[in-house]
Amino acid sequence: MGLTRQDIVRAGLRLLNDVGLNGLTLRLIAQELDVKAPALYWHVKNKQELLDEMATRMYADAMPGRVPEGMGERESFEVAARSLRRMMLAYRDGAKVFAGTFLTDDSLLGDNPLQARVDAGLEPHLAGRALFTVYSFVIGFTIEEQAVYPVPGERDPRYDATPSPWVFDEDVEGRFGDGLTMVLNGVFAWLDDKVAP
Secondary structure (H helix, E strand, C coil): CCCCHHHHHHHHHHHHHHHHHHHCCHHHHHHHHCCCHHHHCCCCCCHHHHHHHHHHHHHHHHCCCCCCCCCCHHHHHHHHHHHHHHHHHCCCCHHHHHCCCCCCCHHHHCCCCCHHHHHCCCCHHHHHHHHHHHHHHHHHHHHHHHHHCCECCECCHHHHHCCCHHHHCCCHHHHHHHHHHHHHHHHHHHHHHHCCC
């Protein structure tokens, strides 16, 4: 059986943990697959297209399916945010890979946790802004987290000498949870304001 697009994507994800995003090249992936680099261009045009496919594969492999029956809006947001962060942390530079990419499989987008509000009259673009705000917080937080811990479990020693260690304290889970609470509080206050009479 010949080389497939998914073979290339999987090789890229394997190599990502070894070399990071800056070290990941199509040439390196070709070496990993024991093919010549031009063979890859039959399947992916360039590195951005590869990153789109890698992000899609990361998401497909890690994200839960439908929102469980009876789960509220806020809990749905929180579960999705925590799942997204875990997915990105599973790979070195996972947040950088995921940021700014285009998911190539629309079926992965799943349920809108604000669908009941949209059905009740909330403008769909406002629901989209709320979702994107939470999404942007999770991506930004995880990019910064992976800067402090570029290899999982290994803190960059430069951050130990920072004059403001409280900014990068070692309670990463607590910082994420508190930040997510602050963002969700703001999002839901904003949404409530949008539907107030």
